[in-house]
Amino acid sequence: MIINHYNRFDKESIIQHARGLLNRSIGDFLDESERNVLTGKGRLGQLVEAKYFKYKVNSSTNADFHEVGMELKCSPLKVGKNGFVSKERLVLNIINYLDVVDEKFDKSSFMKKNADLLLMFYLHEKDKHFIDYIFKLIGNWVFPDNDLQIIRKDWEFIVDKIRLGKAHELSEGDTFYLGACTKGTSAKTVRKQPFNSVLAKQRAFSLKQGYVNQIIVKLFEEQGIYIGKPLQRLVDSKQDLKRYSLDEIIVSKFEKYYNKTISDIISENRIDVNYLSKSFTAVLTKILLGIELDKEIEELTKAGVKVKTIRLGQDNVPKEHLSFPAFNFIDLVNDDWEDSAFKSQLETKFLFVFLKYNEKEELYFEKVKFWNMNAADINKCRIVWKKTQKVVLDGNIVHEVSASGRRSTNFPSTKDNSVAHVRPHATSSKDTYPLPVQDRHTGQYEYTKHSFWLNKEFIKNKIYEL
DNA sequence: GCATGATCATGC
């Protein structure tokens, strides 16, 4: 059965046909009357199916090319420092909470649909109509064995959470490569879950952005094009991955260093590193894990895990609060909470490296811990975010200016909320971002860069001691 | 001593 120069029973012919879109846009294949399609978000993929592959768009639980078990996905690229990177996570099938709890991974609806992907990456360009986006990378992706073990563990974590009646508490930070991302308009789309009457946000299985970036690197590599940093794999044993979760394996690799002083670790490893320097965290983590310093840790990069070093006093309280990147005041007031930068920063998985001062005031390696914020605390951060947004929108940032010229602000402080607060985050008080509204007190249209911070008491109580 | 304003240091 040959339709339009490809054969649905011949995987290679389908991939070859897909590559016909390289350096072209779907607009090249539309009639004048068909070019008046309005919105994007999913429409591009549908047009590729209908107008390029010429099959009927469906919402089947089978793969698009079910004859060969291959699923078609169109996904956006953006331009990064070293070439193309994924613009976002890759969204796969919607999670049917009611059915998935009866599934086993190998025969799951996820595997049935997504085990073998035909990926068509296009360059997303602002101000361009989506039918004119140019396809830049087209290839076939089948999950490598080790990745599939990690994805299996992720899938099981997500499904177990649903089995516990906690579908409404799912978070992307729960897992490593495979996430459960929200799907639907501004998270108002909810559905039933089997073991709790609380309605849960609709979610879909998705590949983390960091994982998609590595797919992109690999597919370019197949063409002899090398982008991105070299990675070094941490866990090689498929057996280990079957038996233990990735976090258990990684934590165990750190354990032999527990209670050693930092200076001992550094001299034992003959590494010249100043532990007050910014790169110390990355260097220390790589030393302890036996990773070469010019390589990235494959599993953590693919999972988008953020490594954070915390120095604790003897009372287990961190010496400092923990900062997030400075926010842009204009973006802050324009964003909805659901798609805000702060919320996505909170939904990532963290690896905390705890260093602690002993009685001799020496810094020693205490422990590491994987952590992601639970739904209740993310909600508390929403209140902080909302208040911050209001202060900026009201032009009400400055509270008063002291005789010495020091300004105090109306931003939420450590006393207002147990989880997070807002404080300056700039190279000097003159290091500013523009304001959307004039500040009432100063009359200025700019203000010192600020960021959200996690309270150190919260780090002690909910991360270190829990 | 703590809360919070201010700034450093490095890497890209």
Added chain:
DNA sequence: GCATGATCATGC
């Protein structure tokens, strides 16, 4: 030159 992780430091 700026973004970002991390830390310093002042004043109540």
